[in-house]
Amino acid sequence: MSRRGSRALRALFGVILLPPLLVVLLHTLVRIVRRFYKFPIPEFLAGAIDNPLRHRLQSPDETAIRHALEPGMVALEVGPGAGTYTMAAARRVGDVGKLVTVDIEPKMIERVELRAEAEGVQNIEARVENVYDLPFEGGTFDAAYMIAVIGEIPEPKRAVRDLYRVLAPGGTLAFSEVLVDPDYPLTKTVMDWVAGSGFRLKEKVGNFFYYTLVFVK
Numbered sequence: 069m070s071r072r073g074s075r076a077l078r079a080l081f082g083v084i085l086l087p088p089l090l091v092v093l094l095h096t097l098v099r100i101v102r103r104f105y106k107f108p109i110p111e112f113l114a115g116a117i118d119n120p121l122r123h124r125l126q127s128p129d130e131t132a133i134r135h136a137l138e139p140g141m142v143a144l145e146v147g148p149g150a151g152t153y154t155m156a157a158a159r160r161v162g163d164v165g166k167l168v169t170v171d172i173e174p175k176m177i178e179r180v181e182l183r184a185e186a187e188g189v190q191n192i193e194a195r196v197e198n199v200y201d202l203p204f205e206g207g208t209f210d211a212a213y214m215i216a217v218i219g220e221i222p223e224p225k226r227a228v229r230d231l232y233r234v235l236a237p238g239g240t241l242a243f244s245e246v247l248v249d250p251d252y253p254l255t256k257t258v259m260d261w262v263a264g265s266g267f268r269l270k271e272k273v274g275n276f277f278y279y280t281l282v283f284v285k
Contacts, residue, residue, distance in 0.1 A: 126246055126278060128156035131215065134273055134280040135242040137161055141210040144234065145169040146199050146227075147217035148176060151183040157213075158184070158192045168209070170197040199227040204234045211235075213242040219251030224261040232266050235285045241267060244280045255279055 131153060137143055139162040148154040148169040158167040169192060171177050180194045197203060199221060212231050221227050231241055241262075245252050253261075255272065258281055262269075267283035274280055 126153075126215070126244060128153045129160070131244055131280070132157045132160035134244065134282070135211065135213040136240045136270075136282050137211055137213075138165075140164045142166045142208065143168070144202075144204075144209045144212040144231075146212065146214045146231075147171055147220070148180045148194070149215070151180040153215050154180055154192065155183065155187060155189055158189050161191065163191055166191050166193065168193045168195065168204075170195050170199065170202070172196065172198055200230060202230050202234050206233050207236040207239075208234050209236065209239060211240045211242070213240075213244070215244045216246060216249040216251065218243055218258060218261065219245070219249070219253045225265070228262055228265045228267075232285060237285060239285045240270065240282055241285070242280060242282045244274075245278070247277045255281060 135157070137157055137160045139160070141161045142165060143157060143161055145154055145157060145167060146169075148171055154167065154169050161167055169177075169180060171180075171194075174196050177194045177196050180192070184190075184192045184194070200223065212235060218224050218227070228241070235241065243258050245258070259269065262281075262283055267285055269281065270284040271282040272279065
């Protein structure tokens with residue numbers, strides 16, 4: 069191969085490999101920062117993390133089923149993001165059921181409220197609340213879940229304890245995680261956070277890249 073051809077080939081490989089390499093480096097940097105500094109995902113990034121690629125890995129409708137949601141349930145969602153999974157969960161519990169979604173960021177709640185209104189979904193109650201001190205009576209909910217949220221919470225064990233309180237006996241707590249999320253925890257890490265809170269593992273589905281853990285009270 070000529071010297072010119074060799075340079076062209078190297079340039080081509082550079083064009084092909086550079087974008088994914090930059091993505092990996094950026095993802096690694098963000099994970100390092102988030103390891104030491106936990107904070108909620110800003111509202112303006114909600115659309116970026118709620119995209120078609122993620123929906124292929126985490127189908128909203130399939131995720132609602134994985135979370136053990138059934139028609140007629142009263143369910144709690146912590147961290148609705150852009151609301152795609154919120155709408156799917158609300159459709160899953162149906163008009164007889166109800167979905168309460170909470171977030172510490174008011175703009176996230178505003179986004180969900182606007183989306184529910186636009187889509188005509190009427191069984192959603194969106195509230196600005198702190199997961200450490202949920203303003204609900206014990207045994208209020210049949211199910212609770214988080215999607216790529218537990219890793220953002222500075223004190224996950226404290227959050228799990230209050231979720232245990234607001235769940236009815238036999239109620240379920242589900243966590244779904246996907247590897248591309250900067251706060252992605254291993255299944256063992258999540259199980260360690262839940263251990264000792266009164267839950268037992270009911271089901272584990274998925275794989276290293278995308279998994280769901282369902283616990284029962």
